[in-house]
Amino acid sequence: MNDEKLIISLLDDISALEEQVIPQINELSQKLPEIYSNYAETVRELVSTTLDICRDIPNMKSSTRLKIEIAGEIAARSIEAFGKAKAAYKHNQLLDKMMAVKKMIASENRERNAKALESAKIKFESSRRLFNKYISINYPAKLKDNDQISRISAISLRILNLYRTNMFLLSMCNYLNEEYRYWSNDMQSSDLPRPDYFMINQIIIQEMFGDKKPIDVLERSSKIGGQLSGAEVMLMADPQLPLITFQNNRNRFTPPSDHSTSNTLISSNEAISNYNYLVQQRDACQQEEPDSPIYASGVFSSIIIILLSIFYIPGVWWVKTIVGAIAIIWLWSRLGSYTSKIEEIHMQDITYLDNEISNYIAGVCGLIKQPNFDYNKKSAISTFFSSFFS
Amino acid sequence: MKNYNNSYPAEYADNIETPIVVEEVRQLSTRTDNIIANVSNALNNISANAVEISRISADVQLQCAQLEHMLNCMMVKAQRDVTLYEKSLPILDKQFNFCQQRLDKLMDKAVDLISDDISDASLARQEAIMTLIETTNSSINNLISKLIPSL
Numbered sequence: 001m002n003d004e005k006l007i008i009s010l011l012d013d014i015s016a017l018e019e020q021v022i023p024q025i026n027e028l029s030q031k032l033p034e035i036y037s038n039y040a041e042t043v044r045e046l047v048s049t050t051l052d053i054c055r056d057i058p059n060m061k062s063s064t065r066l067k068i069e070i071a072g073e074i075a076a077r078s079i080e081a082f083g084k085a086k087a088a089y090k091h092n093q094l095l096d097k098m099m100a101v102k103k104m105i106a107s108e109n110r111e112r113n114a115k116a117l118e119s120a121k122i123k124f125e126s127s128r129r130l131f132n133k134y135i136s137i138n139y140p141a142k143l144k145d146n147d148q149i150s151r152i153s154a155i156s157l158r159i160l161n162l163y164r165t166n167m168f169l170l171s172m173c174n175y176l177n178e179e180y181r182y183w184s185n186d187m188q189s190s191d192l193p194r195p196d197y198f199m200i201n202q203i204i205i206q207e208m209f210g211d212k213k214p215i216d217v218l219e220r221s222s223k224i225g226g227q228l229s230g231a232e233v234m235l236m237a238d239p240q241l242p243l244i245t246f247q248n249n250r251n252r253f254t255p256p257s258d259h260s261t262s263n264t265l266i267s268s269n270e271a272i273s274n275y276n277y278l279v280q281q282r283d284a285c286q287q288e289e290p291d292s293p294i295y296a297s298g299v300f301s302s303i304i305i306i307l308l309s310i311f312y313i314p315g316v317w318w319v320k321t322i323v324g325a326i327a328i329i330w331l332w333s334r335l336g337s338y339t340s341k342i343e344e345i346h347m348q349d350i351t352y353l354d355n356e357i358s359n360y361i362a363g364v365c366g367l368i369k370q371p372n373f374d375y376n377k378k379s380a381i382s383t384f385f386s387s388f389f390s
Numbered sequence: 391m392k393n394y395n396n397s398y399p400a401e402y403a404d405n406i407e408t409p410i411v412v413e414e415v416r417q418l419s420t421r422t423d424n425i426i427a428n429v430s431n432a433l434n435n436i437s438a439n440a441v442e443i444s445r446i447s448a449d450v451q452l453q454c455a456q457l458e459h460m461l462n463c464m465m466v467k468a469q470r471d472v473t474l475y476e477k478s479l480p481i482l483d484k485q486f487n488f489c490q491q492r493l494d495k496l497m498d499k500a501v502d503l504i505s506d507d508i509s510d511a512s513l514a515r516q517e518a519i520m521t522l523i524e525t526t527n528s529s530i531n532n533l534i535s536k537l538i539p540s541l
Binding site for chain 2: 003006007009010013016017020021024025027028031032034035038039041042045046048049052053056090094097098100101104105108109112113115116119120122123126127129130133134137138139140143144148151152154155158159162165166169173176
């Protein structure tokens, strides 16, 4: 198992609860009211049948029918409200049961996690020393050959990956520590953001370049030339860091056309090439004018209509003009509706391609979807009344 | 008895009782038919509802039982063998300390070695030290994952 998977496996306990237990609790909370709404439906059915029968009894007063109707509706609503209240009660009961499991996990794991956290801190600090040393060194602008460039870029990536992994491990241990602390205190979640590589990459970019915009750094170092710092080598060689810099400014990134080290590094970075390809696809789609053939055919058809109305429609000139004008207006109104549909489809294509770019950046940079569960308990009584009066 | 004199056409005037009875019986029969139709319709709907209710109830009961069982299993698994952990802790501790010290030393060495020297020999030394660091770092990550076993 590689280091990344190993670190993510620390979340296995939480994942087991989130993936297996919580969806079932939510499903049950929806199914229970369904049973009672069926009961309520049965009551409504009985009331409606009774009222139908009453309609055939001549002596029955309308006030009696109204009373039956009101009583039936109250009974049906009470049953529905009871179902929702029972679901809320069951939901709370299962959350309590899950809390007990979480408490047990926390009490077993807290001490061990504290040890892991201690080790992760030491590891992080030592890899940070190495990382800081590397980003401050300067390489000459022109290296001997491509082999030398690829060796340097490989070393830079190994140092970066070591630092990134250790920072991720430390964040994960910190996160688990907080979760266990909350669980021990009968709270379902710490509400801390779950660490992912995307977050870690953003921190690393900040550490490397501070307030400078990394995209500017990338452009400057790839165009101006001169000495290259270790940080710049990392930025150009790594697949994740440059994509993080592109996320807010999704333009095509063109490497310099000379034979500099920067050019070699950027050209051999597959992530940048893939990103450029996706951006190129989107830009090409943006530049397309899908409705221009329709306009051209509209103009052509209008000319034909004018000619037809002049030479083939019998009658005086104003009859020809009115018939021709009506035909042209009808034609353009039809074309207008087609072009708006085509433009809508075109916009959907652009949005789709833009989302493809976002998904690619998110996938390469390790963005994970943050869990969003409702751990709040529901009051059975207020659920009953809100359902009854809704 | 109701006065139906004004309600019936003239041809029935000589025998007023017969059409009244016939009409009443016809109305009664229509009402009875209506009631039977309503009741049977209601019974159909109710039985369909009852089938649906029993299906969802069985589903809910099964799911509840499965969920409770799952939570109980998790609870049992969460009560890990503390004695085993306590026994293994000194060994883990030793391994941790060994790897940690080794990593520290390697890092010190790497900080010295990493430089702007791009000669083949220097790059080879940098590559070699990185390999050692990565191996030791992975060993510590392995130990950490052993420390926190999952359910």
